[in-house]
Amino acid sequence: MTPPRRERGLVRPYVVTGGRAYPTRNTFDLVTLVIAQHDRPLSELNPEQRRLVELCRGGALSVAEVAGHLELAVSVTKVLLGDLVDSGHIVTRAPIPKAQLPESQLLQEVLDGLRASL
Amino acid sequence: MTQHISEVVFWCVAAALLIVAVLLLRQRQITTGLRKHNAALETSLRARDEEARHLVEVRLPAAEDSGHQSLPAPGLLDEQLTGTAYAWHLQQATEQFAGAVEKAQTRADQAAKAALKASMRALQGLAHEQQLSISRMQDRHDNPDVLRDLLEIDHANSQFGRRAQAIAVLCGSWPGRQRAASPLLDVVRGATSRIRDYRRVRVHAQVDIAVASRAVEPVVLAVAELLDNAARHSQPNTAVEVNLQPAHNGACVVIDDAGVGMDGQEIERATRLLSGRQSVDVSRLGDPPQFGFAAIGILAARYGFNVSVDTRSPYGGVRAVLFLPSVLLTHVTEDGPSTVAAATPPAVPSITTAAGAAPTHTRTPTQAGPQAAAARPAAPRTPTDHEDGEPVIHGSTAGGLPKRRRRQPAPGRATTAATPAAPLPPAEQAPARTAEETARRMGAFARGTRSGRATNPNDEEGNSPA
Numbered sequence: 001m002t003p004p005r006r007e008r009g010l011v012r013p014y015v016v017t018g019g020r021a022y023p024t025r026n027t028f029d030l031v032t033l034v035i036a037q038h039d040r041p042l043s044e045l046n047p048e049q050r051r052l053v054e055l056c057r058g059g060a061l062s063v064a065e066v067a068g069h070l071e072l073a074v075s076v077t078k079v080l081l082g083d084l085v086d087s088g089h090i091v092t093r094a095p096i097p098k099a100q101l102p103e104s105q106l107l108q109e110v111l112d113g114l115r116a117s118l
Numbered sequence: 119m120t121q122h123i124s125e126v127v128f129w130c131v132a133a134a135l136l137i138v139a140v141l142l143l144r145q146r147q148i149t150t151g152l153r154k155h156n157a158a159l160e161t162s163l164r165a166r167d168e169e170a171r172h173l174v175e176v177r178l179p180a181a182e183d184s185g186h187q188s189l190p191a192p193g194l195l196d197e198q199l200t201g202t203a204y205a206w207h208l209q210q211a212t213e214q215f216a217g218a219v220e221k222a223q224t225r226a227d228q229a230a231k232a233a234l235k236a237s238m239r240a241l242q243g244l245a246h247e248q249q250l251s252i253s254r255m256q257d258r259h260d261n262p263d264v265l266r267d268l269l270e271i272d273h274a275n276s277q278f279g280r281r282a283q284a285i286a287v288l289c290g291s292w293p294g295r296q297r298a299a300s301p302l303l304d305v306v307r308g309a310t311s312r313i314r315d316y317r318r319v320r321v322h323a324q325v326d327i328a329v330a331s332r333a334v335e336p337v338v339l340a341v342a343e344l345l346d347n348a349a350r351h352s353q354p355n356t357a358v359e360v361n362l363q364p365a366h367n368g369a370c371v372v373i374d375d376a377g378v379g380m381d382g383q384e385i386e387r388a389t390r391l392l393s394g395r396q397s398v399d400v401s402r403l404g405d406p407p408q409f410g411f412a413a414i415g416i417l418a419a420r421y422g423f424n425v426s427v428d429t430r431s432p433y434g435g436v437r438a439v440l441f442l443p444s445v446l447l448t449h450v451t452e453d454g455p456s457t458v459a460a461a462t463p464p465a466v467p468s469i470t471t472a473a474g475a476a477p478t479h480t481r482t483p484t485q486a487g488p489q490a491a492a493a494r495p496a497a498p499r500t501p502t503d504h505e506d507g508e509p510v511i512h513g514s515t516a517g518g519l520p521k522r523r524r525r526q527p528a529p530g531r532a533t534t535a536a537t538p539a540a541p542l543p544p545a546e547q548a549p550a551r552t553a554e555e556t557a558r559r560m561g562a563f564a565r566g567t568r569s570g571r572a573t574n575p576n577d578e579e580g581n582s583p584a
Contacts, residue, residue, distance in 0.1 A: 007297050008253070010300060010308035010338070012276055012308075013256060015310050015316055021265040022266070023262070030260070047304070047307075075261065
């Protein structure tokens with residue numbers, strides 16, 4: 001028996017979100033990282049939410065990655081994530097900021113020091 | 119002498135009178151006989167006239183009406199005509215008329231079905247196309263306002279597609295969509311997607327049963343029709359409860375509504391339609407036509423599942439039970455090869471190699487921490503486990519997925535490959551099939567094409583369940 005692939009067109013997004021289009025909170029970005037909390041029971045979640053939490057248990061994933069894995073639209077994923085944050089199943093974290101560029105003055109000093117030492 | 123003459127005359131006259139008397143008597147007898155005969159003929163004629171009138175006014179309309187029901191046809195008006203040639207001819211006329219009526223009805227039914235089927239298939243195709251564009255739009259736009267409108271359009275489109283599909287099935291078409299084997303829960307939720315009041319449906323399930331690929335679409339359609347009936351015939355503030363239960367040799371989908379229920383006559387009609395044994399006349403489904411049960415009946419008979427609606431729900435309405443025999447089921451375990459991560463490279467490019475290769479459930483928190491998941495675009499992996507070579511990538515698809523060309527034993531390959539032996543001929547590279555397997559496959563192919571041609575559900579051949 002081949003393992004079933006999720007049929008994309010079978011369960012429509014309005015059933016997944018219960019007809020809602022707006023996430024309960026507007027804090028999600030494509031690169032927001034979501035992390036699952038381990039101590040929450042999964043029994044009351046719908047299948048997509050359960051898969052989402054199981055997916056995130058491995059570590060932090062961005063919203064875009066979660067949507068890609070679940071084969072759901074990003075906006076639908078955000079609705080699900082909003083519910084899961086409300087129920088405490090996942091926590092979010094702002095994306096890791098780009099490393100601050102060192103100041104040019106510092107670089108200049110390092111360069112000068114290197115030149116001096118040569 | 120004169121006396122002698124007068125005596126002769128007397129005797130002559132007497133004889134003449136006698137003859138005249140005899141003749142008169144005979145004449146009278148003949149006349150009476152003729153009159154009687156005439157009267158009898160007249161009665162008979164009137165009886166036949168009456169009989170002809172009876173034929174036109176009673177027997178032929180009855181034959182016309184009886185159509186599909188097998189009511190006893192009204193017989194002769196006058197019992198005396200039984201057994202005569204006249205009665206036989208009348209009987210012949212009635213039978214020919216009934217035959218002609220039936221033939222005309224069949225032809226009309228077939229024509230109606232063919233026309234409906236063709237137009238519904240066109241609509242189905244359009245609904246499907248539209249669904250694809252809606253899905254694409256949902257993917258493309260990350261905006262709740264757009265999503266809200268798209269969800270409404272999507273919902274309407276799904277219902278529209280289901281209607282077209284049900285009518286097409288009723289007219290002898292196939293359900294039309296090939297789907298992969300899917301968990302029963304997804305099948306029921308897929309059915310929920312296609313009804314108006316999907317928010318009222320509550321599905322309770324903790325089963326890991328999946329429906330085999332060929333039965334997914336028909337079961338979705340059947341469950342959708344049942345759910346639609348349940349939701350339509352109950353108050354808008356009540357819930358429609360769906361329970362999925364494993365059974366001894368199959369699985370059950372139990373649908374309870376808290377509606378008005380059905381009376382005995384309706385149950386009888388529903389049971390008759392759901393059995394799928396009776397051919398359905400599209401012109402006799404009422405106004406507005408009720409396609410649901412008839413379509414379910416056809417699907418049930420064709421794919422071998424079973425639907426009953428004759429139980430009363432504990433909530434007061436109808437309990438509909440759809441029983442799926444184990445032939446139509448397959449088992450899916452959630453810890454099989456991951457269906458999400460490994461099988462298809464996701465559309466989002468930034469996935470770590472560890473996450474892409476390992477099934478999601480095996481990842482431990484230590485293995486893939488936040489740093490592992492940091493946005494580091496991995497090389498496009500193609501899921502290949504062949505020991506004899508790396509994947510050869512030739513360009514990429516429009517969606518950015520790598521394309522592979524079917525591998526052939528290239529002539530230059532033998533020299534570059536590390537294996538000293540000459541490359542195997544292609545026939546030996548493929549695992550050799552046994553004769554039985556080949557025969558089985560050919561048989562399956564032949565059965566498939568045959569059942570594909572015979573879309574009439576009444577045909578015995580073809581897709582009859584094991």
